[in-house]
Amino acid sequence: MGTLKVLDLFAGGGGFSTGFLNAECADYTFEIVKAVELDPNASETLRQHLGEEKVIEGDITSPEVKEEIFKNCKDVDVVIGGPPCQTFSLAGPARSGTKEMREKLKHDPRNTLYKHFLDIVESIQPAYVVFENVEGMLSKKAEMTDGISAKQSQVIELICDELEAMGYNVGLEDSLNRFQVLNAANYGTPQIRRRIIILANRYGHENPIPIQTQQPENYKTLRDSIYYLPVRLPFISKRSIDNLKKMEIVYNHYESLLGEFLDCIEGLASDAQEPIMHERLNQLRAELKKEFEKIRGSSEPNRDKLLTFIQKYNDLLSHLEINQLSEDITITTHQSRTHNLRDIIIFVMTKQGSNSARFMNEQHDDYHELLSDLYPYSREKHKDTYVKHSWDRPSNTILAHMEKDGLKFIHPEQPRTFTPYEAQLLQSFPGDFTFFGGRNAQYKQIGNAVPPILAQAIGQSILEKYVSISKKKLFKQM
Template identity: 25%
Template structure:
């Protein structure tokens, strides 16, 4: 059993009853994986505009994910979209991302509209919308509230840190939950399962409970989820069995390798490179004396990873260097840091697979959201 498979299985709920699930902007299916881990949700339809992501989804969940643009699909009344109890999905977050310099006018900020339109079309009683934290408090957030309430939904929203729910990654995401028959605030946000031991150093010593934590465990770390992997082999996706199929290296230039070797200790970054090896440092970094400390940084063994984005294989994009080996993290390591089990199949080129990994909702975090939704649905069944 892989390091990530065990906790995902441990979060399983009762296998009955089973509720019908639709995933919009599905990507590889990290959201669906979290919902289906318990056996309480049956995926019946999904859509993504990337053919490789849709292929990955279908390889893992069945052949019901179609490739297309939801804004073009919705007007097609002849398209058979099955009814569902729950609709989940993450409209592309780039429209709200702080990394997007054109975010104020990005049309992707309006993709919540076809999301809610499809919720209505399939007569779902619950929806879960995921995005970057910046969506909360935005004009679009207010518009979502107004539209969803006009459709009869009660709403709850919050931002959650994936590390608080067993993912070895500091990844903050916003979730908006709508429910027609109950107030989701009664169960959302979910109870945290993990805590930052650095913030609560005496926590385990006293064996006590911090309010909001149930059977709490320390945050999972990089060592916890990738420490068992051998050095990577080759530079391409290969035919070896998991986890080695995606555990391949880049082919760094001599200059890149020299830069990795110049900052050998975990936690080092571009500022250490400037200090220790200015002759190896790009001129643009030498001129820029301030800024983020994660660029060209090494991960720490005994801390969670930083947010895994789509270009985790490029150290110049963030803190993506292995804690001790002179290389960026591999696709398998990134997938594990996102909490994907090794059995999950990815389709497409290594660039496409990286996109799927970086864009995904961490399955372990999704599973905690699924607990909340399942609780709401069960409460309705009990009330009846």
């Protein structure tokens, strides 16, 4: 029985640590000695799961934090970490922002946080290093200096070079590469998520590639992971209705659009598993239908009719206790954010597994003229803003951007985006794991995390390698 001591840098809400704590081989396990994190909410999540004394809350670039790390972590065996990736990310402003935004990102100090990771590794000299980052890092170049080729200037190559210069082997078993791109779906996460992993060790052996447990034909899906959760409906915001783009289309077509919404509620009612939910949703649909007939017959402007309908719907949602916790469901984070009516209509009318790029493309089977007209964003820069997921596929990569909006994560049947709890399960966090902070803070920690199941597979492969080389050493000594 033994433990390898781990230091988790840029630890976030603890996805990496959680996975490593679950790895085990021949009575060997990992122990998290310290987890370092800047964000107060994420740090509180870490304290709640790892223990108060394990967390260093602060800026890794500051001398005080480094001193605390060196004081407490001299003898750690493994350093793991994924420096922030906004500026490397293929999503968001790095891809679609203005020229000005992209220029600003180039000089973002977060670009160089990996250097602090390497400084700490160099001082501590652990036996193993695990560096994780987004695939977009592959296209990231360091400042070009004379005599350095384009390949040598890639940040990923520089990190490997630096680790080698420190005496680490970054080579992989059965591969000429010095890093691997792992898809979390191949390890049992119900999500397509490709991440770069550099493994390095001081023992001189080649580094393991974790054994895949799933193939595309048996990837875990949304049905496997979140189908069983109770229905959650969003409140509809009334506040910004006059400032919303394309609302005139909703006003002009309100009868057919509300008809689609009512059909959606009817579908949820007939599929609802628990009798009480079935009853409440049916009641909601019946009351809404009455309201619909009432406003249809009134002489008010369409805008006012819709405001009346929204008010009625919001009231019914509260009174019928549709989103209420029950004795069985005490998960407070399985609640929808509020949406505006235009988005809800888009959610309802988009086909399962489709997205805005498809419903706006006249050549595509999913083309829908009304939806295309309702699209409120720039068609050049943001084609695929809305993405409706399928029950029978894994989720797309869960993003920290969910803290801002969840439009790329529309539920397959319910007219809303994923709740934090659904995002947590799709990231393979245990069902009883809790994230500290409000809804946005939770989305951020979840979206930033290394899926624990992937982290566990990486940890497991290191332990297996470690055990096998320890046995060989013992054998030689006999």
